[in-house]
Amino acid sequence: MAVQIFGTSKSFETKKAERYFSERRIAFQKIDLKEKGLSKGELESVISSIAKRAGDRQAAIDSLADKKNKDYASFAYLDDSEKEEKLLDNPLLLVQPIVRNGKTDATIGYQPDIWKNWN
Template identity: 50%
Template sequence: MEETIVNIQIFGTKKCNDTKKAERFFKERGIKYQFIDMKEKGMSKGEFNSVAQVNGGLQGMINWDGKDKDLLALIKYTADEDKLEKVMENPSVIKTPVVRNGKASTLGYQPDVWKNWS
């Protein structure tokens, strides 16, 4: 009779519309979640790596259409072994929201995936 505990974390920014939509999605379903503001806290290396693993690696985590073209170019041409550090220093380049549920995670607004998390 015990319900599955869903442990949702939403990494995003207060200004990101997709992050707001993700929060609304879980709120409307009465699912508790933890919001982590990437401008204030960002992700730990462990969190980042676990999300990257299921979302196409480091390249898949980056929002290549982001506003800061100079920073994106810098990251693009940074040596592979230094890329992770550059991205961790600049969480604004990560696609948001990053929604985690244990080992499962998504990038961007993906309600069709979240519906199956229970």
């Protein structure tokens, strides 16, 4: 299992995700969104994975943006075609943590019920 956790060191939810994997002795790579955001390919794989569960690509993109973030208003009123680029430009706008397992599975937020089914 190749787990990546995208988040910030100040995010309580990110710390919970790190603790979840540490307690189960599952190795993970932590990527700090303040230092390095998601690449276009990483964001694409996260959107694809979320869209499988949500059933809609645009709903998946909208769910990636943190509604509590001070910059959310600038995201919410963008045209759908511009939202993906906004998330790439401002990675702190993303819901934290984003947890990836390989290139096919990804979650946003704290989702232990989904993680326990990952092999």
